[in-house]
Amino acid sequence: MNVLMLLRQKNSIAYCVKENKACVGWVNRYFKDCLCNLSDEFSFAFGLVSLVCWAVAEIPQIITNFRTKSSHGVSLLFLLGWVVGDIFNLAGCLLEPATLPTQLYTAVLYTTTTIILVLQVLYYDYFYRCWKRRDDDSSQEVEEVKKPLRPQKPTDSGIPIPGGTGRSPSRRMDFYFMSARSLAGSSTPPFRSILRPIASGPSAVGLNHDYSSDDDTVDTPLNISVSQPKPIPRFAGYGAFLATSSGMPHQTKALIVGFGGRKLLQEHGTEHSALGQCLGWMMAAVYMGGRLPQIWLNIKRGSVEGLNPFMFVFALIANVTYVGSILLRSTERTKIKANMPWLLDAVVCVVLDLFIILQYVYYKYFRKNSSTFNGREYEGAYEQANKN
Numbered sequence: 001m002n003v004l005m006l007l008r009q010k011n012s013i014a015y016c017v018k019e020n021k022a023c024v025g026w027v028n029r030y031f032k033d034c035l036c037n038l039s040d041e042f043s044f045a046f047g048l049v050s051l052v053c054w055a056v057a058e059i060p061q062i063i064t065n066f067r068t069k070s071s072h073g074v075s076l077l078f079l080l081g082w083v084v085g086d087i088f089n090l091a092g093c094l095l096e097p098a099t100l101p102t103q104l105y106t107a108v109l110y111t112t113t114t115i116i117l118v119l120q121v122l123y124y125d126y127f128y129r130c131w132k133r134r135d136d137d138s139s140q141e142v143e144e145v146k147k148p149l150r151p152q153k154p155t156d157s158g159i160p161i162p163g164g165t166g167r168s169p170s171r172r173m174d175f176y177f178m179s180a181r182s183l184a185g186s187s188t189p190p191f192r193s194i195l196r197p198i199a200s201g202p203s204a205v206g207l208n209h210d211y212s213s214d215d216d217t218v219d220t221p222l223n224i225s226v227s228q229p230k231p232i233p234r235f236a237g238y239g240a241f242l243a244t245s246s247g248m249p250h251q252t253k254a255l256i257v258g259f260g261g262r263k264l265l266q267e268h269g270t271e272h273s274a275l276g277q278c279l280g281w282m283m284a285a286v287y288m289g290g291r292l293p294q295i296w297l298n299i300k301r302g303s304v305e306g307l308n309p310f311m312f313v314f315a316l317i318a319n320v321t322y323v324g325s326i327l328l329r330s331t332e333r334t335k336i337k338a339n340m341p342w343l344l345d346a347v348v349c350v351v352l353d354l355f356i357i358l359q360y361v362y363y364k365y366f367r368k369n370s371s372t373f374n375g376r377e378y379e380g381a382y383e384q385a386n387k388n
């Protein structure tokens with residue numbers, strides 16, 4: 001038996017004790033997971049795709065924020081929801097004796113990425129904007145903005161027309177174009193927002209400020225959790241809360257044994273189920289609810305400017321492959337039941353992400369056509385402003 005096992009290890013084949021079958025060696029070695037048939041292998045591959053998608057999902061939004069020097073397109077509540085969900089996830093990894101090192105590492109990875117994004121949002125939304133505003137509040141700037149608002153001729157509508165009367169296209173032109181662009185997605189912009197000067201940099205930084213500060217969202221990363229004799233993979237880190245993996249490898253237990261919480265759990269005999277399920281449902285609620293502030297923000301702004309759709313595309317793929325990885329591994333009722341919070345969360349998030357992507361397409365490509373109306377509205381408001 002030992003010789004057989006050694007031979008199999010050498011040939012990159014391991015032996016799954018629980019299933020009494022040969023399994024893929026490197027997966028067994030590094031992920032402590034048993035892949036005994038093609039379905040298991042597909043399940044594992046799906047889990048890996050899910051992990052990679054989560055690892056890169058937030059990078060597009062980070063780049064967009066960096067480029068626009070603003071974060072007005074993404075809801076802070078949405079991101080905060082992600083952070084809260086990730087904390088549940090991390091707590092689950094630390095408290096749940098059944099968690100694997102990969103789960104913990106993945107949870108740390110998600111949390112780190114999301115925290116970076118949140119810090120970036122806070123920086124652009126508050127600090128950067130404050131500094132910018134201070135600069136823009138210089139009296140010279142105020143004078144420049146006021147000047148063009150004063151009608152110079154009785155026939156002057158006060159609105160510069162591109163390519164029009166040869167009027168000097170300085171600050172005033174900027175004001176017109178930038179405001180119109182910012183308003184393009186919004187049918188009824190707040191009147192005063194039109195008068196707000198757009199100082200510099202990316203157009204909507206200042207204008208959209210109000211919109212971005214009151215929303216948040218949270219998302220949950222996927223953890224790769226491969227438990228050796230466990231038939232169900234938990235690539236997305238949700239597995240942290242699963243009540244299904246009692247046969248955790250020794251090293252994993254050693255890794256976590258220092259944590260009082262886990263010890264306590266063991267002493268009280270609540271190996272996984274109750275707390276794991278409870279945390280799982282809480283996590284699911286936070287993750288699912290987290291999309292709503294983003295959806296609402298898009299509706300409220302009537303625009304998706306500053307939002308990178310790839311974050312949601314990656315999240316969608318990550319959630320779909322995550323569900324696939326679970327279902328391909330086992331369709332046993334007990335396993336499905338134990339995974340229900342993670343499955344339901346992933347499915348609902350797929351639907352919500354699809355909705356956000358459709359919102360993006362609508363506001364970006366269809367609603368754009370109605371921007372002429374917005375432009376007229378803007379002109380009307382602008383004229384009104386001139387009269388006052």
Ligand SMILES: NC(=[NH2+])NCCC[C@H](N)C(=O)O
Pocket residue numbers: 054057082083085086110111114218219220221222287288315319345346349
């Ligand atoms: N910080 C993260 N990316 N967390 C992952 C969240 C996963 C969760 N299913 C969601 O889509 O919201």
